[in-house]
Amino acid sequence: xxxxxxxxxxxxxxxxxxxxxxxxxxxxxxxxxxxxxxxxxxxxxxxxxxxxxxxxxxxxxxxxxxxxxxxxxxxxxxxxxxxxxxxxxxxxxxxxxxxxxxxxxxxxxxxxxxxxxxxxxxxxxxxxxxxxxxxxxxxxxxxxxxxx
Amino acid sequence: xxxxxxxxxxxxxxxxxxxxxxxxxxxxxxxxxxxxxxxxxxxxxxxxxxxxxxxxxxxxxxxxxxxxxxxxxxxxxxxxxxxxxxxxxxxxxxxxxxxxxxxxxxxxxxxxxxxxxxxxxxxxxxxxxxxxxxxxxxxxxxxxxxxxxxxxxx
Numbered sequence: 601x602x603x604x605x606x607x608x609x610x611x612x613x614x615x616x617x618x619x620x621x622x623x624x625x626x627x628x629x630x631x632x633x634x635x636x637x638x639x640x641x642x643x644x645x646x647x648x649x650x651x652x653x654x655x656x657x658x659x660x661x662x663x664x665x666x667x668x669x670x671x672x673x674x675x676x677x678x679x680x681x682x683x684x685x686x687x688x689x690x691x692x693x694x695x696x697x698x699x700x701x702x703x704x705x706x707x708x709x710x711x712x713x714x715x716x717x718x719x720x721x722x723x724x725x726x727x728x729x730x731x732x733x734x735x736x737x738x739x740x741x742x743x744x745x746x747x748x
Numbered sequence: 749x750x751x752x753x754x755x756x757x758x759x760x761x762x763x764x765x766x767x768x769x770x771x772x773x774x775x776x777x778x779x780x781x782x783x784x785x786x787x788x789x790x791x792x793x794x795x796x797x798x799x800x801x802x803x804x805x806x807x808x809x810x811x812x813x814x815x816x817x818x819x820x821x822x823x824x825x826x827x828x829x830x831x832x833x834x835x836x837x838x839x840x841x842x843x844x845x846x847x848x849x850x851x852x853x854x855x856x857x858x859x860x861x862x863x864x865x866x867x868x869x870x871x872x873x874x875x876x877x878x879x880x881x882x883x884x885x886x887x888x889x890x891x892x893x894x895x896x897x898x899x900x901x902x
Contacts, residue, residue: 630860644847648895660824669782686803686807690804721815722814722817724821725817727874730821
């Protein structure tokens with residue numbers, strides 16, 4: 601058995617000279633949290649409150665929103681901030697409850713993979729969206745796509 | 749002489765006579781609870797518990813929500829078919845739960861930020877928890893009837 605090095609009393613805590621990632625993660629949760637409150641409340645207001653709420657959502661509704669770059673950037677910002685915020689939260693929970701070193705590693709890789717994959721997918725979907733895909737379902741779309 | 753039930757249980761049958769012979773004070777119906785030895789959870793703990801549970805729930809919804817929205821890149825029919833399931837009564841009730849979780853997580857998250865950065869944050873953390881609950885109730889009272897009307901009448 602190897603002897604464990606015990607630091608002398610009152611010796612300063614050493615954390616290595618690298619970046620304190622946990623601190624930046626902690627700060628990220630708070631900064632992104634405030635922005636997400638605004639972005640998600642706005643998202644819920646437009647999609648679930650205005651008009652007839654959830655029953656009005658369809659392809660044409662999305663096409664209408666994403667015709668404006670404002671909503672494209674709104675949604676992409678929300679996508680990145682929320683997935684990283686959620687992924688970091690899940691990482692914290694895994695660190696708290698998963699006992700084995702291997703289990704923790706596998707779970708955190710799975711979280712990272714899910715977050716990275718969905719960020720890439722979501723970003724591509726927003727910026728390559730084609731409102732004229734398939735059969736345009738609303739009059740406004742039919743006119744717009746016929747003009748193309 | 750009166751012994752606490754815990755003490756007499758520990759002593760087992762040896763001192764049963766003490767327990768039966770004793771006269772427990774009937775006036776104090778509240779059992780004396782140990783203070784300061786065991787954390788039994790107050791506003792601080794429950795806000796933390798709810799924050800975790802709502803956070804995990806929102807995360808898993810987010811995974812699904814990005815995937816269902818990605819169907820707009822497949823075809824309008826595919827997207828409309830899947831979003832149509834969000835408009836059913838059962839999913840409508842699920843959305844009440846989702847919005848409830850988001851609203852709590854949002855307000856309590858702001859409370860956490862105030863606890864961390866506001867100099868008086870820790871002093872008012874209990875009060876702020878109840879403000880969070882109050883704002884949650886108000887938001888849900890505004891949202892739920894309107895949302896359920898949309899779900900059940902369209």
